[in-house]
Amino acid sequence: MADAMNVGVNLEAFSQAISAIQALRSSVTRVFDSLKDGMKNKETLEGREKVFITEFQDNLQSVNRDLNELERLSTLVGRPSESHPLHNSGLLSLDPVQDKTPLYSQLLQAYKWSNKLQYHAGLASSLLNQQSLKRSANQMGASAKRRPKVQPSTLVLPPQYVDDVISRIGRMFPDMSIELFRPNGTSAVLLVTLGKVTKTIVVMRSLFIDRTIVRGFNENVYSEDGKVLLSRGNWNVYKYSATMCFYNPWFFSKVTDHATTALLHYQLPQMPDVVVRSFMTWLRSYIKLFQTPCQRCGKFLQEGLPPTWRDFRTLEAFHDTCRQ
């Protein structure tokens, strides 16, 4: 306790002493500056001499004041206490060969870095825990013994049921057509054609949406053997054009990013058909992708992009940079 109080007083006096030293230095500099500058221009010689002498006296007096202040503070600072031994790592600091083996300074840096890392990790985990990204119905942190061995029932649905749900949703929206394929096993792959704006590929795992890819309306979504193309191979190159027109992939991949955010947002493990319906409603708001200006700034273009973000609740259009 006494040690802590000692440390407190020492530190404060220390900082005051350092500022006193700075004040002293500046007043001494002022003395020499006024000497260097010499006499200022006034009408009479006596006037000039008088001004110079008064200035010089003022500067010397301020030097005196600062020096007294510093002496007073230096008595308060006292000795550094010996009561914080550094144990083994402190012995490292006694090694004089700093440039060959800078162990102590590296050790200090490593400790500082790991403390900072721990602090940031704590902040990050508290932020991430606020928004749960788990999409299963399992309880978090259940011990291994109590974890259920059975899959949740919503993951094992008969394909016929999935077909029914999808066709019902497709009928809900007249300007959106949904085609269903099953290229690999029981996972459904939907090709959603939205008006004449986009073609979206939605990969599902029973009734959960796994992944979406948004493409332009006139892009090729089928590979050579008629299967739906999941990866974008070459850009849309018109082979007979000498100056190849690169279809900018970045615009629709931005929309794809938003769609992925949407499918993580709409989550209800117990009622997946509601999820699919809300996702399709959200996707349908893109039908006027090129016609709606941003709700926030009122313009169509921001850095060359139209408003690509659709709010999850109100379905309003925003630019990606305007949505905050």
Place this chain on the structure above:
Amino acid sequence: MGVTCVCQVPLAEGKSVQQTIDILHKKLEQLGAVKQGNFTVDCETYHATGNASGQPTKLLYVMHNSETPLSCLALFEGGPCLTADGNFDVLMIKLKSHFQNAKGHKVESRGSRYRYCDFLIKVGAVTMSSSARGISVELEYCPCVVPGDCWNLMKEFMQSFLGPSIPELPSVFATKPEGLYAPADCVDTMTQYLELFSKVRKQQVLPGTTR
């Protein structure tokens, strides 16, 4: 390929064609557009001979576009059009008896091609028998294929670099606002170029712009 709009830009006050083009290039580069090469669009006129007297001679226009260097487009104004191979020019020479080339009426637009995000901008000087007649600007918005949807968006973009001289809706758009813009064979684009070239042909030669 997306919706394309071709328009004519008036010359800046007291400046020549080349100077106005340089001003436009500078504005585009300030926006952040990247130059991607050059382009050429040209149009040759052929008179159809052998018509019954009393009928006006039909004019056949044969156009080429550097975007599609292996094809050429033959069209009657307001009438049917044909997309053909590059050898069509040779065929026209063989058809000399039916179609006569009006050599002095060849109009072409030549210039640089810029790309900004999803926009392709081509600024060219329109010349007829090596005298500069005006400036053409072609703007293509690649992601969209329905002209009615993105006209406002394109107008906003044109305002950013053309200033107040924005064109009205091209007639090609007005006829099919909800239909698809025919991309692959550039028919709609070339129709717009044809309209621009016809207007330029009818104009007087601009003072002090002969090269």
